[in-house]
Amino acid sequence: xxxxxxxxxxxxxxxxxxxxxxxxxxxxxxxxxxxxxxxxxxxxxxxxxxxxxxxxxxxxxxxxxxxxxxxxxxxxxxxxxxxxxxxxxxxxxxxxxxxxxxxxxxxxxxxxxxxxxxxxxxxxxxxxxxxxxxxxxxxxxxxxxxxxxxxxxxxxxxxxxxxxxxxxxxxxxxxxxxxxxxxxxxxxxxxx
Numbered sequence: 683x684x685x686x687x688x689x690x691x692x693x694x695x696x697x698x699x700x701x702x703x704x705x706x707x708x709x710x711x712x713x714x715x716x717x718x719x720x721x722x723x724x725x726x727x728x729x730x731x732x733x734x735x736x737x738x739x740x741x742x743x744x745x746x747x748x749x750x751x752x753x754x755x756x757x758x759x760x761x762x763x764x765x766x767x768x769x770x771x772x773x774x775x776x777x778x779x780x781x782x783x784x785x786x787x788x789x790x791x792x793x794x795x796x797x798x799x800x801x802x803x804x805x806x807x808x809x810x811x812x813x814x815x816x817x818x819x820x821x822x823x824x825x826x827x828x829x830x831x832x833x834x835x836x837x838x839x840x841x842x843x844x845x846x847x848x849x850x851x852x853x854x855x856x857x858x859x860x861x862x863x864x865x866x867x868x869x870x871x872x873x874x
Contacts, residue, residue: 683861684813685868687722687822688830691730691739693852698768701761701795701828707735709742714853717874719743721855726820729812731756731829739853740824747822755808758826762795787842798842802832809833813860830856837865 692707694700709715722743730740732752740749764772764780772780776793783790791797796804812821827850835845837858850856850871857868 683819683859684816685723685820686809686833686858686860687726687820688833688856688858689718689722689739689743689822689824690827690830690850690852690854690856691735691824692742694735698766699761699764699772701758701765702733703766704734707738709738711853714874715742718853718855719745721874722747722822723820725818726822727816727818728822728824729753729756730824731758731826733757733826736824736826740822743822743824748818750812750816753808753812755804756823756825756829759798759801759828760796761792763793764795784846785843787846798832801828802835802842805829805832806836833858833865834867834870837867 692709694705694707696705724747726747727750728740728744728747729750730736730752732754737752779790783792787798789797789799791800830850831845831848834848834856835842838845848870851873853873855872856870859866859868
């Protein structure tokens, strides 16, 4: 049995699509970071995406926990040409495509980006590899909204459209257990 403690990185305050662009997190909320550190299991491996906002958040809560290498494949979805652009500009430039991307997620991708299914496949493979190579029963993974949603989707066996209805706050905890070759959601979006 392995418990995955998914933490969404600290806020970026960006008013645009933030995928692979590297934006730092606001880690000024020391009270919340201290609560996270105290709440999370001490006997855990800590892993994060390789983007600054996740690395910095993971470092802020790592304490004496074992740190695994930052994982490229735990990055947020690749929004391609939409990355760093605001939603209004995207909607104006790609009205049909942007509407379809959100109303029918799955195989639809932004120009030069990834679809939901492509992202999910990349992320699932990374999680499976970490899971297979870890002897620790707790993994604290600091990642992104889309990454966490793909893992909820997998555990609940629901569609992308169903899973995007879940709210995942910055610094929130989503706990998913892997036991007997099955994923189960324990808690979604716990805010301390």
